[in-house]
Amino acid sequence: MTLFKTLTAAAALCVALGTSAIAQDYPAHIEAAVANDARLDSNVERDSDRKPAAVLSNYGVESGMTVVDLFAGGGYFTEVLSGAVGEGGRVHAHQTASRLETSRSAFEEQYALFGNIDIAEMVDGRLPLEDNSVDFVFFGLVLHHFHFDGAMPEQRPERATNLYAEVMRVLTPGGTFGVTEHVAVEGSSREQSAGWHRIDVATAVADITDSGFEFAGNADEIHVNPEDDNANFWGETGLRGQTNRMVLSFTKPE
Numbered sequence: 405m406t407l408f409k410t411l412t413a414a415a416a417l418c419v420a421l422g423t424s425a426i427a428q429d430y431p432a433h434i435e436a437a438v439a440n441d442a443r444l445d446s447n448v449e450r451d452s453d454r455k456p457a458a459v460l461s462n463y464g465v466e467s468g469m470t471v472v473d474l475f476a477g478g479g480y481f482t483e484v485l486s487g488a489v490g491e492g493g494r495v496h497a498h499q500t501a502s503r504l505e506t507s508r509s510a511f512e513e514q515y516a517l518f519g520n521i522d523i524a525e526m527v528d529g530r531l532p533l534e535d536n537s538v539d540f541v542f543f544g545l546v547l548h549h550f551h552f553d554g555a556m557p558e559q560r561p562e563r564a565t566n567l568y569a570e571v572m573r574v575l576t577p578g579g580t581f582g583v584t585e586h587v588a589v590e591g592s593s594r595e596q597s598a599g600w601h602r603i604d605v606a607t608a609v610a611d612i613t614d615s616g617f618e619f620a621g622n623a624d625e626i627h628v629n630p631e632d633d634n635a636n637f638w639g640e641t642g643l644r645g646q647t648n649r650m651v652l653s654f655t656k657p658e
């Protein structure tokens with residue numbers, strides 16, 4: 405990315421964050437990770453939506469860490485995590501089998517530009533990682549795919565239980581599980597909120613703490629939009645990229 409584009413992206417981020425955020429300083433290694441010109445332009449363009457410096461600073465991502473980007477998709481956070489953990493760190497980008505079938509070489513090409521990213525493929529529900537080997541697992545805007553199953557509409561789906569158990573296995577004691585998700589109106593059912601591609605905050609927290617994690621907070625001030633009533637499918641209401649979001653932190657007990 406050119407210097408002009410970097411400055412334009414930084415200015416856009418400040419406008420989106422509001423006046424108070426202009427004065428906000430984030431750690432230098434996080435700011436540098438966001439400014440990394442190896443990032444895809446299509447990802448950089450989403451900075452005002454994803455607010456990567458605020459999110460990764462909130463999670464305390466440090467140089468040298470080993471991290472997993474679960475369901476990494478287009479690699480928005482994979483790329484920024486790469487810079488944040490630096491040369492001495494490692495990013496395991498988890499992709500689904502179906503995405504790897506169609507796009508493995510594209511991911512390999514994208515990740516090769518960074519030097520510390522590899523593909524983590526799940527086989528029989530297990531990541532190719534040792535127990536207690538990961539400092540931070542990021543689960544970004546995917547939870548809405550894991551909180552509702554028509555066969556058991558009132559309960560946490562079994563595949564969510566299995567996924568959280570796998571996160572628990574690979575995280576080091578004291579490690580952080582970071583979960584961002586679109587907020588559903590308080591008290592909404594799993595079935596209602598599934599249609600909105602959102603989840604009620606209390607249900608999200610209960611699902612994950614019931615899996616043994618300790619709840620360590622919600623930085624819900626990062627993504628706030630008074631125009632969002634939390635009871636709509638953002639893909640159909642023009643709110644894509646502008647939803648109210650929870651930024652949940654959980655800890656694996658020591």
Ligand SMILES: C[S@@+](CC[C@H](N)C(=O)[O-])C[C@H]1O[C@@H](n2cnc3c(N)ncnc32)[C@H](O)[C@@H]1O
Pocket residue numbers: 474475476477478479480481500503543544545546549
């Ligand atoms: C909004 S993207 C988020 C990608 C990435 N985590 C991020 O923060 O940019 C949603 C991801 O969920 C995955 N996904 C979609 N439907 C799914 C499903 N039914 N089960 C599991 N993952 C699904 C997609 O492949 C995509 O990577």
